[in-house]
Amino acid sequence: MALGRRSFVKGVGAVAAVGLAGDAKAGAPGGEEGLRVRFLGSGSACWEKEPRTSKIFRRYSSVLVDGAFLIDYTWMAEDMLPEGCRPDTVIYTHSHGDHYDPRAAVKLGVRHVYLQRGWLADAKRDFEKAVVKVGGVMPEIHPLDVCVPFNLGGYEILPLPGNHWTGKPHEQALIYKVTKRCRDGVVRLLYATDTSGLMSTVFFHGCRKDAPLTAVIMESTGNPVQKFGGMNISHSTASTVNDIFTTYLKPGKGHYMPPPGQPVYLTHIGYYEWGQRTFDGQLPPGLKLAHDGLEVLFKPA
Template identity: 25%
Template sequence: MKAIFLGTGTSQGVPVIGCTCEVCNSLDFRNKRFRSSIYFDLGDLSLVVDTGPDFRSQILSAGINHLDAVLFTHEHKDHTAGLDDIRPFNFAQKKDMPIFARKPVLEQIKREFAYVFSSKKYPGVPQIEPVEITDQPFTIQGHTITPIPVLHYKLPVLGFRIGDFTYITDTNFIPDESKELIKGSKVIVLNALQKESHISHFTLNEAIEMAKELGAEKTYFTHISHKLGLHSEVEKDLPPGIALAYDGLEVTLP
């Protein structure tokens, strides 16, 4: 398995429009963050989790030429807005793109992209196959995907476990039942928005404590705000086995 972090930023991305802070003005490429998304290459299956507003640029930057399916964590715009850009995969692969999501997420996508689902389609619109999932494991081309239910304030969000890799973004509460589904993962990804308290995201310290509790060999933090600080400075204070992810980071598991 190979995973590529396509984006590790929060809903505004980094740099933030109009901001002159040291993070937004940084020349370190690790402080340039697209909206959060990740790509999985399982050899015979390629997946993307979430298609935010930067989806086109992310796919081009990573050199991804084939995509079998899209998984959605939840319905917020910074995780769905780029769905139209699956069209080149439709054309190249000559088939509809399966998108896997909970019912409320699919309903939101159908509202936001009504032209895709219209009975009278404009030529060239994305060809999408919606697949409703629940909190139960499901398979794609023989590979088992385990949803990890979490809460984003009061909004239900799904993380996903694929083999020994668990990806979770946009949460500040992981139920005990979900922790049991995560434990045993070799790599875990958690959101760590900023150092100050937030209503719907883990702070840096909260993410560190959760990482310690879950006990993976390696934990990466994503969905990072410019308020967290410079990548190079934050990394110095992280415990062993914990690191900040950055756009383009590749992680490989046997």
């Protein structure tokens, strides 16, 4: 189903029609001038053993979009959902346990799950087991293909390839471009975790100059070898976050046209010593560390 601008501005009604059951007030399409993202978690897989009382603790990475749907969701994020918010849709990036947790989804009452086609059979089995354990309802699992957009209650979601090995030979890890049409323009957000750099498909298909990105959330898992100004902000293998935003996605260059002053938010932060306190303020201009519970309203451009 492809909704045009008229359908977008119908707002809550259009959302309900395809089953999104989040907090409509928080911003169904057309209901708010921007795309509201709440970081339920901003850490990578290495945080499980860190005590929650630690000042630098980060939950596994997960975001709530407009109170309506989730990108990734695990047990660690349960306490970060706003009170009464029960989104019924999760879009998964990949099958790693710091992103994908069928039991947590079933417990939440999720009814629609979207993930890459290559591991759909595995996911079905996982969710069936989770339903037996937790006692909820089996959600509908929708297969996704790279570069084939789909419509989710008025949001256009474009799955793009992440440069990330999951251990499942048939799985392609995904990153997502989320497009929302607002009264005064469009928000096109790239949510990129986990990925080592950005694959050329992302530049040539995901953010063409006629439909540039206006917002970016990017992983920064880190690698002890890659450093920037003495601080470690690299991806797991190759290019650094800084490389990407000073070269390929330089604001104003065409592929990335954010509203003035809007930073790129870094998430999926690795390594214990990278706490918010030690790291914030030391990033190159235009990059900002996310933290658990941070809410950002990405304005249209």
